[in-house]
Amino acid sequence: MLMTFEQVSYTYPCNPKPTLRGLSLEIVAGRRCAVIGQNGCGKTTLFRLANGLYRPTAGRVCWENAPLRYDRPSLYQLRQQVGLVFQNPEEQLVAATVEEDLSYGLCNLGLPDADIAQRVQQALEDFELTDLADFPVNYLSLGQKKRLAIADIMILRPRLLLLDEPTAFLDPGQIRNLRQLLTAIATTGTTLVIATHDLNFVCDWADWVVVMHQGQVAMEGTPNQVFRHQQTLERLGLGVPSLFQPNQQMG
Numbered sequence: 258m259l260m261t262f263e264q265v266s267y268t269y270p271c272n273p274k275p276t277l278r279g280l281s282l283e284i285v286a287g288r289r290c291a292v293i294g295q296n297g298c299g300k301t302t303l304f305r306l307a308n309g310l311y312r313p314t315a316g317r318v319c320w321e322n323a324p325l326r327y328d329r330p331s332l333y334q335l336r337q338q339v340g341l342v343f344q345n346p347e348e349q350l351v352a353a354t355v356e357e358d359l360s361y362g363l364c365n366l367g368l369p370d371a372d373i374a375q376r377v378q379q380a381l382e383d384f385e386l387t388d389l390a391d392f393p394v395n396y397l398s399l400g401q402k403k404r405l406a407i408a409d410i411m412i413l414r415p416r417l418l419l420l421d422e423p424t425a426f427l428d429p430g431q432i433r434n435l436r437q438l439l440t441a442i443a444t445t446g447t448t449l450v451i452a453t454h455d456l457n458f459v460c461d462w463a464d465w466v467v468v469m470h471q472g473q474v475a476m477e478g479t480p481n482q483v484f485r486h487q488q489t490l491e492r493l494g495l496g497v498p499s500l501f502q503p504n505q506q507m508g
């Protein structure tokens with residue numbers, strides 16, 4: 258078990274209604290997990306609790322069975338193990354060029370220059386960014402920015418990678434590339450959790466699906482187990498992927 262949420266509640270300071278309400282969830286190592294749920298059900302909040310950006314109002318989050326600690330050195334260590342890629346890459350990209358952006362996190366870790374250079378070169382190759390190494394970050398396309406944002410986190414070699422809405426605003430070709438990229442990352446042993454509204458992507462890529470509703474886990478299982486429950490999903494304001502729609506199953 259990599260991470261567990263034990264009866265976690267979270268209420269935003271300026272919003273009296275609790276966003277997470279006694280949520281319990283286990284993130285199992287090696288899974289490709291997708292979290293789905295209506296707008297506002299708490300997916301982003303869950304991710305922000307996972308890497309210690311927020312602290313539960315009640316309950317606890319554990320990393321490898323130890324409760325998270327919220328002092329600065331503990332959070333620094335946690336965030337090397339638990340990487341979070343924001344929905345909007347603009348929130349994450351900090352440097353002027355692609356290469357500088359990739360080296361930013363490694364410089365903060367205080368790694369020797371030679372190690373940084375070697376890891377940056379490798380990441381440029383792995384994420385097909387070599388031709389863009391000196392390109393200004395501001396001028397990248399959204400798909401390229403998303404790829405760079407993932408590379409920025411993966412270069413730190415996290416064991417758990419959380420991606421918030423990775424397919425949002427991508428065209429079908431970029432979504433295909435992203436699926437291949439996430440599959441390749443999973444084969445390196447990194448556990449992945451994505452939050453998404455793209456049910457076809459979930460169906461193609463995930464091996465575990467968590468359905469959230471109003472700050473709680475309503476259902477979880479393999480895509481086959483979860484997407485069989487079409488009526489329940491519709492009641493929760495969700496649909497099912499094309500593959501699970503009745504006319505597709507009969508055809």
Ligand SMILES: Nc1ncnc2c1ncn2[C@@H]1O[C@H](COP(=O)(O)OP(=O)(O)OP(=O)(O)O)[C@@H](O)[C@H]1O
Nearest residue numbers: 269271272276294295296297298299300301302303
């Ligand atoms: N900084 C904040 N202050 C107050 N309330 C917030 C804040 N951020 C989010 N919320 C509220 O918390 C609830 C859950 O938001 P969250 O962004 O976690 O949902 P989500 O499932 O990721 O939604 P979406 O699918 O639209 O991205 C929403 O009602 C939202 O309005």
